[in-house]
Amino acid sequence: MYSNIILPRQWSRIACFCRLSTIEGQKLPQSGKSSDGISPPPRIPRGPTDILQALAATVGPDPTAAHYKYHDDPYLIPLSNYRKRAYALSAEAGRKAAAWIRDEHASLFNTREWDPPSKLKTPYYNADPIIDAFEPKPIYNEESKVTEEDLKYTINNALLDDSIKIFQLLGGIENISEETKLALLQFLCFYNEKEPDSMEWLEERWFSANVRERQLATWKLGGLADKIFASIEPKTPEAYCAVIQGMAKHYQAERAHALSQEAIEKGIPLSTEVFNSLLACVGFLREGTALRAEALKGLLTQMGEQGLSPNEETLTACLRSISSWGGGKMLQELALQVVAEFKQLGIQPGLSAYYYLLCLFCKERGPRIDILSGILVDLENRENLDAKEPTDTNFFITAMGVCSDHLQDINMAERVHALLMKGDNYKLVGDAYKESIYYRHLVTVACRHAPFERTTELLDTLVPNVYVPEPSVMEEIIKTLEVAGAGERLAQAWSQLVVFGIAKRVRLVERLLSAMSSTYEYQTEEVKGKMRDAAADILKFGKIAENEQNAKDLRTPVQKLSANAVSNIVELCSDVKDTADANWDAVSEGIQRLKQSDATGVPSRPQALADVALRAATAGKLGIAASAVQYLAECGFEEAVPASIQALGAVLNRPQEEVETLLEKQRADLTKAVHPSALALVDAYYLAKTGAPAREADSSTSSDSDSESSSDDE
Amino acid sequence: MNNSLIKIAQPLLSIQGQLASWSAVTSQIHTSAALCRVVSGKYRITKKRDRPLTYEMANPPHYIAHRKTWNSWNTSNLKDGLRRSETAVEDEFIRRFMTGTWHGLMCSEVIIKRQFNHIRVAAIVRRAVSPTKMYFLLGYTEELLANWLQCPVTLELQTVDSFQDVVFKYI
Numbered sequence: 001m002y003s004n005i006i007l008p009r010q011w012s013r014i015a016c017f018c019r020l021s022t023i024e025g026q027k028l029p030q031s032g033k034s035s036d037g038i039s040p041p042p043r044i045p046r047g048p049t050d051i052l053q054a055l056a057a058t059v060g061p062d063p064t065a066a067h068y069k070y071h072d073d074p075y076l077i078p079l080s081n082y083r084k085r086a087y088a089l090s091a092e093a094g095r096k097a098a099a100w101i102r103d104e105h106a107s108l109f110n111t112r113e114w115d116p117p118s119k120l121k122t123p124y125y126n127a128d129p130i131i132d133a134f135e136p137k138p139i140y141n142e143e144s145k146v147t148e149e150d151l152k153y154t155i156n157n158a159l160l161d162d163s164i165k166i167f168q169l170l171g172g173i174e175n176i177s178e179e180t181k182l183a184l185l186q187f188l189c190f191y192n193e194k195e196p197d198s199m200e201w202l203e204e205r206w207f208s209a210n211v212r213e214r215q216l217a218t219w220k221l222g223g224l225a226d227k228i229f230a231s232i233e234p235k236t237p238e239a240y241c242a243v244i245q246g247m248a249k250h251y252q253a254e255r256a257h258a259l260s261q262e263a264i265e266k267g268i269p270l271s272t273e274v275f276n277s278l279l280a281c282v283g284f285l286r287e288g289t290a291l292r293a294e295a296l297k298g299l300l301t302q303m304g305e306q307g308l309s310p311n312e313e314t315l316t317a318c319l320r321s322i323s324s325w326g327g328g329k330m331l332q333e334l335a336l337q338v339v340a341e342f343k344q345l346g347i348q349p350g351l352s353a354y355y356y357l358l359c360l361f362c363k364e365r366g367p368r369i370d371i372l373s374g375i376l377v378d379l380e381n382r383e384n385l386d387a388k389e390p391t392d393t394n395f396f397i398t399a400m401g402v403c404s405d406h407l408q409d410i411n412m413a414e415r416v417h418a419l420l421m422k423g424d425n426y427k428l429v430g431d432a433y434k435e436s437i438y439y440r441h442l443v444t445v446a447c448r449h450a451p452f453e454r455t456t457e458l459l460d461t462l463v464p465n466v467y468v469p470e471p472s473v474m475e476e477i478i479k480t481l482e483v484a485g486a487g488e489r490l491a492q493a494w495s496q497l498v499v500f501g502i503a504k505r506v507r508l509v510e511r512l513l514s515a516m517s518s519t520y521e522y523q524t525e526e527v528k529g530k531m532r533d534a535a536a537d538i539l540k541f542g543k544i545a546e547n548e549q550n551a552k553d554l555r556t557p558v559q560k561l562s563a564n565a566v567s568n569i570v571e572l573c574s575d576v577k578d579t580a581d582a583n584w585d586a587v588s589e590g591i592q593r594l595k596q597s598d599a600t601g602v603p604s605r606p607q608a609l610a611d612v613a614l615r616a617a618t619a620g621k622l623g624i625a626a627s628a629v630q631y632l633a634e635c636g637f638e639e640a641v642p643a644s645i646q647a648l649g650a651v652l653n654r655p656q657e658e659v660e661t662l663l664e665k666q667r668a669d670l671t672k673a674v675h676p677s678a679l680a681l682v683d684a685y686y687l688a689k690t691g692a693p694a695r696e697a698d699s700s701t702s703s704d705s706d707s708e709s710s711s712d713d714e
Numbered sequence: 715m716n717n718s719l720i721k722i723a724q725p726l727l728s729i730q731g732q733l734a735s736w737s738a739v740t741s742q743i744h745t746s747a748a749l750c751r752v753v754s755g756k757y758r759i760t761k762k763r764d765r766p767l768t769y770e771m772a773n774p775p776h777y778i779a780h781r782k783t784w785n786s787w788n789t790s791n792l793k794d795g796l797r798r799s800e801t802a803v804e805d806e807f808i809r810r811f812m813t814g815t816w817h818g819l820m821c822s823e824v825i826i827k828r829q830f831n832h833i834r835v836a837a838i839v840r841r842a843v844s845p846t847k848m849y850f851l852l853g854y855t856e857e858l859l860a861n862w863l864q865c866p867v868t869l870e871l872q873t874v875d876s877f878q879d880v881v882f883k884y885i
Contacts, residue, residue, distance in 0.1 A: 071852065071869075073872055074873075075845060075873040076849070076871075086846050087846060087849045088849075091849040091850065094849065094851060094852060094853025094855070094856075095854065096853075097853075098856075098857035099857060101858065102858070102861050127864055134860065134861050134864050
């Protein structure tokens with residue numbers, strides 16, 4: 001019964017195979033028409049991942065979602081720079097732990113889970129089919145029995161330390177073939193006998209602190225590479241090429257040049273790549289721009305004599321040398337000359353070449369030279385930008401830096417950004433460090449020079465999933481919001497500060513508060529409410545942070561808000577009509593803080609506090625009004641006197657003159673005339689007037705006032 | 715006795731190639747007791763009615779494909795499906811590995827979905843550990859399972875505050 005079904009299936013498979021083989025065998029017409037009018041399109045050869053790439057190309061980047069390396073769950077989505085880094089690296093640490101277990105306990109991984117033990121074919125590894133990516137990595141130690149095959153394996157997989165160990169186990173230079181010796185020499189020269197960062201750990205590479213490569217001679221003199229080179233007899237062109245390139249790459253310029261001269265004298269042909277690497281370090285040979293330029297030209301002519309045609313890397317190498325010699329008219333002209341000459345040869349500058357040109361022309365303190373627009377026109381016309389050299393990733397960050405600091409042109413910045421977003425050019429952004437600097441430049445230039453709508457649009461797409469602003473950029477954003485008077489966004493900015501983990505930066509919070517208070521009066525009632533809530537929250541956050549500090553005894557103490565900022569909070573929060581509003585608590589809390597000198601300095605606008613006192617008095621919050629005026633009086637501000645009079649007027653519901661005449665009276669009389677809770681205001685008035693509290697000032701005349709007022713309190 | 719069984723089995727093994735095409739027939743035979751239809755996959759009501767059930771547990775097996783779905787998604791059990799027993803053993807291994815590695819965090823059944831050579835493992839976990847630790851476990855589980863099962867494994871987790879959030883009813 002079942003065989004009936006199986007048979008046709010096999011037949012169809014065979015038929016399918018036949019059909020395929022005929023397709024492979026016959027010559028397909030390129031654009032011919034068959035007799036029945038159907039013309040199949042010519043066959044396009046596809047790679048194994050072409051379909052996947054085509055599918056991926058249909059999905060654009062989604063700025064509203066976190067990067068796909070993060071788990072799509074509210075609890076696991078990072079919102080600050082610190083968390084982005086921590087989460088991605090923890091996941092990778094987990095992977096590393098698993099890889100360690102796999103390598104250390106390879107015996108646990110040598111059968112398939114579902115197989116009975118009798119199926120174990122070899123004691124090592126029984127995967128079927130064997131997939132290289134899941135194979136346990138071989139571990140070599142002193143007892144391993146190694147062959148030349150192992151050496152070749154380690155060289156092909158860039159395992160440098162292992163390859164050196166195997167080389168020693170094999171018994172050194174004498175015991176390996178010339179071919180492997182050369183391969184090992186090339187390998188050692190490329191990495192300068194230093195284990196390269198593994199390609200397996202992407203996040204580590206992405207987040208590794210990218211220190212700018214210092215141009216120091218790091219080549220290991222008399223190292224293994226040198227020894228192997230010395231042992232190769234007769235010296236082949238490949239050996240020379242490898243060792244010269246290695247030395248030039250690691251800035252051992254003089255020896256590299258000496259060796260190249262030696263090779264040329266011996267009549268050994270050198271490759272274009274060797275000359276490229278020599279051109280890149282030609283500046284180390286001479287001092288002074290003129291001599292260096294001379295040497296550069298000399299090398300190029302030597303290259304011509306050898307019959308070598310230059311390529312794109314030659315241009316990059318020349319420009320790299322030129323740009324590293326400093327600036328100045330002469331070098332700039334030389335660079336343009338070089339570029340023009342290469343263009344005549346039909347060689348277009350790549351991204352690295354443009355990067356070095358930008359470095360050379362757009363100095364921070366120099367005349368504004370707009371070479372970027374020309375570069376952009378060229379790059380925009382290209383089909384796609386390929387990464388060819390490691391320095392290619394420097395182009396976009398430098399171009400954006402030029403837009404922001406040098407040209408200060410938002411249109412140019414947007415063009416650069418559009419270019420980066422085109423196709424899969426985003427791979428050229430480099431690493432996490434470069435990416436954040438790129439966006440820092442972009443957001444800064446947008447804040448300073450773009451119309452407000454475009455800035456907010458940009459911010460809405462970028463923040464927080466693509467980019468989380470650093471404190472300096474956040475300050476820039478707050479400034480822009482202040483200028484545009486966007487109160488709602490300022491209120492949002494506070495919650496962003498909290499989420500991004502930079503809410504403890506006092507300078508930033510103060511900047512935000514002053515922006516809020518200066519834009520407050522132009523807002524609608526609804527927005528005003530949001531701003532008040534934000535201000536009250538700032539105060540609360542500060543208190544929580546302080547409690548945390550006391551509880552944990554942190555090493556870096558929490559900075560305190562300045563009196564200015566606190567008075568801003570008080571001013572914002574006091575603008576409520578409703579006496580039951582929760583914001584009054586924030587006001588009294590703020591004034592308490594001011595009075596206990598928990599805030600540094602004194603407020604620069606005492607009038608704001610005077611207004612607060614009046615508002616509080618009108619709302620019937622006498623305690624708050626009194627303490628505000630008292631604080632003003634204690635600080636010795638002139639505003640204390642009119643403020644106390646106004647507040648009293650509001651409390652007693654009398655015109656100002658009447659209050660003034662009332663205050664002329666002795667305090668003892670006042671205690672009878674005025675409600676006890678308003679007495680505090682009177683006290684503040686005297687304090688401001690005489691510099692001493694009223695009670696002490698006239699204690700001689702009214703010794704019974706103390707007892708009386710205290711009885712009133714009861 | 716075991717030895718004799720093997721001796722009987724050995725001549726059978728030699729014709730294993732021919733038998734392979736008949737495996738579809740042999741897998742039709744069920745040997746489990748008929749009682750299972752009544753009790754398996756169902757939970758007994760407790761005296762105090764305080765046994766918490768998730769939605770998945772609250773629906774007995776006959777509601778599969780009506781009110782709830784399968785815990786394993788694969789094509790092995792379809793007609794002419796490949797790797798039946800292997801898939802079953804692998805799935806059990808994944809489930810045990812998950813509950814052991816995410817110890818005390820699992821709040822639901824482990825759902826295993828297979829597409830091509832890709833295994834997706836979905837579950838609901840508690841937010842009892844910090845996100846950083848969770849990411850560590852994520853990377854660790856994915857890498858280790860990928861090495862055991864020799865194919866890419868992806869975890870698709872969702873988090874809840876506590877086990878209470880997934881309780882559907884008490885019986």
